[in-house]
Each structure stands twice: as structure tokens, then as C-alpha cells.
Amino acid sequence: MGFTKPDLPEVVPEEYLALPLQERLAISTHRWVDYGFGTAKIFFLIYAIKLVFFYALPGIIITTATSGLHFWEVDTWWDQPIIYQKLIIWTMFLESLNLAGAWGPLTNKFKPWTGGFRFWSRTGTIRLRPWTWVPGTAGTTRTPLDVGMYFLFLISLVVALVAPGGELEDSAPHRLIDPKLLIAPLVLICLIGFRDKVVFLASRAEQYVPALLIFAILPYASFATMIVAGKLLIVVVWVGAGLSKVGLHFVNVIPVMVSNSPMLPWKSLRRANYRNYPNDLRPSKLARFMADILGAIGEIAVPILLLFSVNRTLTVVGVVFMICYHLFIISTFPLAVPLEWNLLFIYISIILFVGFPAGDGYSVVDMNPPWLILVIFAMLIFFPVLGNIRPDKVSFLPSLRQYAGNWAVGLWAFAPGAEDKLNRLTKRPIPPLIDQLEAIDVPREWGEVIGDFGLSWRAMHSQGRGVYSTMMRFVQDIDLRRIREGEVMSGICTGFNFGDGHLHDENMIAAVQEQVRFDPGDVMIVWAESQPITRFEQDFKIIDPAVGVLAKGTWSVRDCVNAQPWLPDGPIPLNITWTSDPKRFPLGVS
Structure with missing residues (x-):
């Protein structure tokens, strides 16, 4: 990795871009292990x-x-x-x-x-x-x-x-x-x-x-009540995020984060988070330990301990753990780069739990009136509970699933020349990704390679295997199209992207279509909702902005996590539950 230049992949751009999607995914996902985005x-x-x-x-x-x-x-x-x-x-x-x-x-x-x-x-x-x-x-x-x-x-x-x-x-x-x-x-x-x-x-x-x-x-009400409510808020945020990491998705996040971290220079440690590089890129036992013990359990057990601890030593140890937890997140520079938020939470944990310890009159039993704690707790957990049962109704941010790996996602596949129509969005201060790269002196063909290699980030996560499987199975000319991450599309069309697929869902697609006027077939989009806690399936849609929703279906989360990122065994099974064209998108499992 260079200091001022990106670590470009060792490919010939024209030859690489001419490869089928599955072969490009194989190259880019294996390279991710050692270099991340480079x-x-x-x-x-x-x-x-x-x-x-x-x-x-x-x-x-x-x-x-x-x-x-x-x-x-x-x-x-x-x-x-x-x-x-x-x-x-x-x-x-x-x-x-x-x-x-x-x-x-x-x-x-x-x-x-x-x-x-x-x-x-x-x-x-x-x-x-x-x-x-x-x-x-x-x-x-x-x-x-x-x-x-x-x-x-x-x-x-x-x-x-x-x-x-x-x-x-x-x-x-x-x-x-x-x-x-x-x-x-x-x-x-x-x-x-x-x-x-x-x-x-x-x-x-x-x-x-x-x-x-x-x-x-x-x-x-009282000064102590305000402080205790502040403690309850940060603990709900911590525990909600921790609970969201319990499941099949989060363990896939850890290797991806570690591979992209600039703080880990040794390839051997990066590869240790995968089962058997280069043959098996699923998470290793080390990644499982980091996800389940240091991640999920640490983010649940330690905050609860802080909320009820009246032992100053135990409280300080808990605060130090949470400080290290947030420092680790900062060190990995996660893709939404919520660095300020993590630093703020470090300070909040210090002032609330060390500055106003429970044993000095700032515990949950000191809230006045006592019943207020139930009201505040109910208000704080309402959207996280609803959002995990009905993720289609609540953004993943109020659902407290910020980095749990269980996200709504989308991929846009542009036919040749169709992406240029985005320039019809006249009030769009951010140009398309390749144009941005070209503006900083990256040759256009290398911009395409960099953008394509960035897509391996999605494939390395569980739901990525689902959206790519849907693309491969139902978009017949997928190898000729240019694929863009929904996150990228949200950034250039709304000015903001934070990992939340609701920012580039049907509503944004319709708003873009009003101004851009894509022709039928210009763009094919696969969009998937987060997994609800009530079942191990994710719902997906196939969308043509010029036509609307073409088909709806589901895939198994277990199939996603068991598949390799580059899908060497082919697309995972997909179940079409509704279709506008039975010949093109036949009902049932395929």
C-alpha cells in the first residue's frame, strides 16, 4: 500500500473488465483478504x-x-x-x-x-x-x-x-x-x-x-434523574448494537474490517481471520471469537455491568473495556467512518460512569419518580424492537444495527452507456464514481477497475452472496453491465450514504427516475431488505426504474453464510414469490 497512491491490483484493466462477473469476483475477493480497498x-x-x-x-x-x-x-x-x-x-x-x-x-x-x-x-x-x-x-x-x-x-x-x-x-x-x-x-x-x-x-x-x-x-425532575437517563440511553445503544450482532451475519463483518485496517500490516494476521486462504474465505475461529466474545457479548455484558455496578474498580475496568472497544473500531476506519461518534462515546462513558458513579447517588434506583425509568426504557427500545421485527418499517439506525452485518442492500447494473444518463440530475453536486476518480487524475479504465474491486466488499458480507446470486441468475447480460453499489448511488443522488439500504430503496429509485428517465433495460437493480429476527430469510426485489418491480423473492441467510464470496458453486437457491413475467422470473425455487 502506497502512502500517496492506492495499491492498485495487478491486472490489465481492459483484460480484467472483459472477464465474466464471477471471475472478477474471484480475483477481487481474494485480493481483499490482503489489501482491503488498497x-x-x-x-x-x-x-x-x-x-x-x-x-x-x-x-x-x-x-x-x-x-x-x-x-x-x-x-x-x-x-x-x-x-x-x-x-x-x-x-x-x-x-x-x-x-x-x-x-x-x-x-x-x-x-x-x-x-x-x-x-x-x-x-x-x-x-x-x-x-x-x-x-x-x-x-x-x-x-x-x-x-x-x-x-x-x-x-x-x-x-x-x-x-x-x-x-x-x-x-x-x-x-x-x-x-x-x-x-x-x-x-x-x-x-x-x-x-x-x-x-x-x-x-x-x-x-x-x-x-x-x-x-x-x-x-x-432532578439532576440525578437526567444523569441516570443519560446512562440508560448509552447502555441501550450499546446493548442494542450488541444484540443485533447475535446471529449469522456479524461474524462475516470481522474479517472484512480487519483486512481493510491500516493498523495491521501483516498478511498472516489478516489471513488468520479466514478459514483457509485461498480456498475458503469464510470466517475462521479467530473471527468467530472476536465477533461472539469481544464483539457481541462484550457489547452486551459490560454495559449492563456499568449500569448497575456500585464498585468503583469494577466500573473503571468496564469503562476501560468500552474505551478499547471504540478505539478498535476507530482503528479499522469502518466504511461509514463514524469516527467522531466513537470518540464521543469514549468521552460519554468516562463522564457518566466515572464522573457520576452509581454508588454516589446516580444509579437506576435514584431516578425520581421511580416509574420514570420504565417509561424512558420503553421509549428507548421501541424502535430497536420494531426495527428488528419489521426491518422494512424502520431504518437500521433507529434499529441499532449500525455495524451488525444485517443490512438492506442494493446493486445497480447499468447497460453500456446508461450510467451517463445520471448527468441529467442537474442539481447533483457529486458526479458518478468513475467521473470523480477521473477528476483526480485516475485514468478512466483504472477507475472502472477500482470501482469494480470495491464491489468485493459487498461480496465478502453475507447478503452480498444473495444480491450477486440474483444478478447472475436473472440478469442475462450481467457480464456486459457495469455494477455500482447502492451506497455509491445514494451518495451521488442524495448526498449521503451510511450503510442504510433504505437510503437507496424504491423511493430513491423512483425519485431518480423522475429526472433521469432511464429507458426499460437501462438499469437492473437487485435490492434486499434486512433479515427480521422472526425468520432466517431475506426478502429481495428485482427492479427496473423505467418499469417498476419485476419480481420479488427470498433467499436463505444460511445459504448466504455457507457460500464462498465469489460463488464458485454458482448462485445460491432463490425463491421467487411474485413475478410480473413468469417466463423471465418463474415462481418457485431455482
Whole structure:
């Protein structure tokens, strides 16, 4: 891997691109084991610099300066709840600009490095409403109302961030943000959410809105109640994410993360996460240990221990474990690059559990009134429970399945020349992937190779074997088409991608089709929903934007995890449950 240049695969572009899809997958998935994306190291350094000098340091300076504190006097502010509050608002502000998570080249934004506010501050850009039945939300593009609410929301966050705060009735000597200042951002992000799920999800509202509600309401109950509710929130996030990793998917995530990590230079350790390289690229026992013990169990057991522990030593050990957990995630530079979120959670775990230990009056039994804990707990788990039972109804973010490997996914297969029609999206600040690469002096044929090799990331995950199997079985000219990840399409069409397939589902496809007007056959899309906890199947659809849904079906998750990433034994079994063309998509298992 070069420092300023990517580690390009050892192929002749024209010869490689002429190969059948299955052969290309075999080459790219085996190469992933040793190189991951092969990203130039300078990009990882840029993210590290950004995390420290554009997030952490400015955040500390702003929050301390506006709270009457000095950032160099760490002992005076590390356990001040107003700093905890303001760092959450600071992070939400950056997320809402798309300057935190899902930013930069690791999210396939090469030129420019951000979509976010460059989309959301302009009328006419694609807007995705979450529910068609909500009155006053019709349309697929942003209006002056949407842009106005977006700017007002950003301003309301800034106002709360720079306000000096003060002591409430029982919070002395701890300073807090004036709860009334949090009403405006709460109302505005909810109104935005009804009209535009992209901005709502990009702001990470599923985690920060509950925090703002806690800051806005519970100080009037008692200071201790607010702190305990904050503990309950972070524990639900941890445990929800941990529970989502229990299943068949998450173990496939570990080898992919490790192979792409710049912190692991030895090929032998990368290969140790696979059963038997190069013959068997399924996860090894080491990957299973990391997934089930260090991942799922560690993310469930340790947070519960922190919530109830009254032993200071045990609490500190638990906090250190969670710090190491988040540092490991940061070190792997996961594809949505939620680095700021992980660093924030490191600080939150320290201030809540070390700064306000349960044994000092900040345990769940100290909440006043006592029944409030049941109400808060029920509210916090509502969307995670619903989202895991009915993943089609809830984004994977409120479902707390951020990196569980159980995702809604999509692949777009463009006929020759059809991708150029995306240029009809006139209000689209980010060009198609290959055009971005060409703009940074990557020859076009190499851009195609890099884009194609990036698709191996999806194949290495469980649901990737399903979408590729569907492509191979039902898209007859698949070897002649150019395949693009749904994540890439979401980034260039909505300005944001975070691993959530609901951002590039039928709603986005329809919104793009309104402006682009693909002809029938120009694009074939395979889109699959997450696995619900009630069954070991995933639902998929085959979509032509110009025609609509062509077929629906299911595949077995067990078949996916048992298959090799490059499908050497052919596509996994697929069950077509509905079809618009029985000859082309025959009902039943094939």
C-alpha cells in the first residue's frame, strides 16, 4: 500500500473488465483478504488529523470557552455535564452538515469529499420522505420550506452550543444548558424528519434526539434523574448494537474490517481471520471469537455491568473495556467512518460512569419518580424492537444495527452507456464514481477497475452472496453491465450514504427516475431488505426504474453464510414469490 497512491491490483484493466462477473469476483475477493480497498495511507492520516484537529480540539475549545472554562484545565471540565451536553450538540451539528460520519474518500466521495449540506441547502435536490401518508410531505425534491427548516435547525444547534448555561435548582455546582434552548432543535429536526429522512438520519437523530429530550425535560425532575437517563440511553445503544450482532451475519463483518485496517500490516494476521486462504474465505475461529466474545457479548455484558455496578474498580475496568472497544473500531476506519461518534462515546462513558458513579447517588434506583425509568426504557427500545421485527418499517439506525452485518442492500447494473444518463440530475453536486476518480487524475479504465474491486466488499458480507446470486441468475447480460453499489448511488443522488439500504430503496429509485428517465433495460437493480429476527430469510426485489418491480423473492441467510464470496458453486437457491413475467422470473425455487 502506497502512502500517496492506492495499491492498485495487478491486472490489465481492459483484460480484467472483459472477464465474466464471477471471475472478477474471484480475483477481487481474494485480493481483499490482503489489501482491503488498497487505499493510499495518506487518506487514513487525513481522517486521523480531521478527528483530532477538526472535531475533538475545536469541540473542546468551543464547549469550554462558551461555558466559562479553560480547555487546558482538564481537571475542571472533564466531568462537567454542560460539556457532555455541548459535545453532543457539536457532534450533531457536524453530522448534520455531513462533516462527521459518511464523509470523504472512504465513503466513495473523492471529488468533492462531502455531499451533505451542498445538497441539503439547495432547492431541487432529491428529497426522500419516510411516509407517503403524512400530509404536507408530497414531492421528491427540496423546496424553500425544506431548505429554510434545515438552516433554522443548524442555527438552533449553534445557539444552544454557544449559550453560557447556568445552574438549575438542584444541579449546583454543575452547569447545564438552558433546557428551553433545546426545544427549537427538537421541533425542527422532527419536522424535517417527516419531509426528509436523509437529513434526519444524517443528523444521527436516533441517538442525539433522545439525548436532547433528556436534557430538555429531565433536569426539571432532578439532576440525578437526567444523569441516570443519560446512562440508560448509552447502555441501550450499546446493548442494542450488541444484540443485533447475535446471529449469522456479524461474524462475516470481522474479517472484512480487519483486512481493510491500516493498523495491521501483516498478511498472516489478516489471513488468520479466514478459514483457509485461498480456498475458503469464510470466517475462521479467530473471527468467530472476536465477533461472539469481544464483539457481541462484550457489547452486551459490560454495559449492563456499568449500569448497575456500585464498585468503583469494577466500573473503571468496564469503562476501560468500552474505551478499547471504540478505539478498535476507530482503528479499522469502518466504511461509514463514524469516527467522531466513537470518540464521543469514549468521552460519554468516562463522564457518566466515572464522573457520576452509581454508588454516589446516580444509579437506576435514584431516578425520581421511580416509574420514570420504565417509561424512558420503553421509549428507548421501541424502535430497536420494531426495527428488528419489521426491518422494512424502520431504518437500521433507529434499529441499532449500525455495524451488525444485517443490512438492506442494493446493486445497480447499468447497460453500456446508461450510467451517463445520471448527468441529467442537474442539481447533483457529486458526479458518478468513475467521473470523480477521473477528476483526480485516475485514468478512466483504472477507475472502472477500482470501482469494480470495491464491489468485493459487498461480496465478502453475507447478503452480498444473495444480491450477486440474483444478478447472475436473472440478469442475462450481467457480464456486459457495469455494477455500482447502492451506497455509491445514494451518495451521488442524495448526498449521503451510511450503510442504510433504505437510503437507496424504491423511493430513491423512483425519485431518480423522475429526472433521469432511464429507458426499460437501462438499469437492473437487485435490492434486499434486512433479515427480521422472526425468520432466517431475506426478502429481495428485482427492479427496473423505467418499469417498476419485476419480481420479488427470498433467499436463505444460511445459504448466504455457507457460500464462498465469489460463488464458485454458482448462485445460491432463490425463491421467487411474485413475478410480473413468469417466463423471465418463474415462481418457485431455482
